[in-house]
Amino acid sequence: MSQPPLIDLRSDTVTKPTPDMWDALKNLEDSHLGDDVYGEDPTVNELEAKAAKLMNKEATLLVTSGSQGNLVSLLSQTQPGEEILIEAKSHICLYEVGSAARIGGLTTKTFKSSRGVPSIQELEMMIRPRDDLHQPWTTLLAVENTHNTHGGIVIRPQDLEKLSKFTQDHNMKFHLDGARIFNAAVALDSPLHKFTDHVDTVMFCLSKGMACPVGSMIAGSQEVIDRARKFRKMLGGGMRQAGVLAIMGLIALEHNWRKQLKQDHVHAKMLAKALQAENELISVTMPETNIINFSFPEAAPTLEIHNSLIKQGVLGLHKGYYQRLVTHVGLSRQDIEQAITVLNTTFKKFLT
Ligand SMILES: Cc1ncc(COP(=O)(O)O)c(C=O)c1O
CATH class of the missing domain: 3.40.640.10 (Type I PLP-dependent aspartate aminotransferase-like (Major domain))
Known part of the structure; x- marks a missing residue:
């Protein structure tokens, strides 16, 4: 595959x-x-x-x-x-x-x-x-x-x-x-x-x-x-x-860096809001810029979640119960939407 x-x-x-x-x-x-x-x-x-x-x-x-x-x-x-x-x-x-x-x-x-x-x-x-x-x-x-x-x-x-x-x-x-x-x-x-x-x-x-x-x-x-x-x-x-x-x-x-970074910040907010709305067990900090910090409940199988996300093509920074996602110029709106779908379905699967 x-x-x-x-x-x-x-x-x-x-x-x-x-x-x-x-x-x-x-x-x-x-x-x-x-x-x-x-x-x-x-x-x-x-x-x-x-x-x-x-x-x-x-x-x-x-x-x-x-x-x-x-x-x-x-x-x-x-x-x-x-x-x-x-x-x-x-x-x-x-x-x-x-x-x-x-x-x-x-x-x-x-x-x-x-x-x-x-x-x-x-x-x-x-x-x-x-x-x-x-x-x-x-x-x-x-x-x-x-x-x-x-x-x-x-x-x-x-x-x-x-x-x-x-x-x-x-x-x-x-x-x-x-x-x-x-x-x-x-x-x-x-x-x-x-x-x-x-x-x-x-x-x-x-x-x-x-x-x-x-x-x-x-x-x-x-x-x-x-x-x-x-x-x-x-x-x-x-x-x-x-x-x-x-x-x-x-x-x-x-280059018009203001336009690009503004877009990255919009993407970060989209991601953070979507994660917070769909997952009551995780705690998401609303981003002011392009970095989203969130945390899992203590008993969450964080490594399994991380590995499952990688298999589905979504890579975040795994720091145990605290996780980080960062948006950037390499990601389109479509990528962000795809990431939201994968993250939400995976979190639901492992955190219920
Ligand atoms: C706030 C901050 N300062 C300094 C650095 C160091 O930059 P570099 O990785 O280019 O050494 C980083 C890297 O992530 C950073 O986030």
Whole structure:
């Protein structure tokens, strides 16, 4: 029996380049490429200039991945032995292999939250007294927008503004893990700078909802980006004719990403509402963007459900009783409708 084509809802990283990215790649000419470690790749330079404008920052840097972008942002704005404040369920804390500690020599102090935003009182309690000989200095705060593990929720610009004031008052730097900052801007129908104006550095991914196969960027002051360039080299992220990647980044930023991401958000809501309406035993968090978190009752045979879904061509992220579905450019309305049918019939079969 032949397998049906897979509807892959695990992540928005599973996408392939769009047709106009392929066209741009095919049309690249020798003169569009150069050695980017020497700063000589015109396509990378064009991408970095365009992205700086979009993010309203002095400069940007193309990096290999979101994890590398977060790490070089931390390395460029801290010294080994200092302490940073991050959220307990943030990507930097959970999924970046402890690089801040291993490579940056940083200790991390975490806060818990339901929406990724700490209260100012909480932060006041967390920072160390600068004049105490025994304690490390607390020098950076990082938050995540949209917040991945909290189901793609959006931190509001007014919250970022409050946090920014706090960091300035305490002589700290403020970094934003904006892997999905474009989703945040679309969800609030807001310009990107409303989010980035409040932070010293922002990392954003071209390889998540934006359909590029590789690449993330960081944005900040020229001084910080110059330092980041050196740290990127240290981490092995200096790429040569990287214009072959940057050309797709340019298409992603020029392309109508707002329309596409809006569609992804509509699809996520459709999915979430349909699951909630038909399955009283599962608890679905209504998505603000493209990530749907839901949970099964404790006794549910989650692995059997997951395997049955795979056989029927629907792939989600299996995390035990908590599951995640993510919509993206690779999925049509028809795929979403098909996924809803398969998910609902399977849940009914296993959860009654
Ligand atoms: C919020 C967030 N930050 C950073 C990253 C890291 O990106 P990469 O997988 O490109 O290293 C991810 C990846 O999923 C993410 O969701």
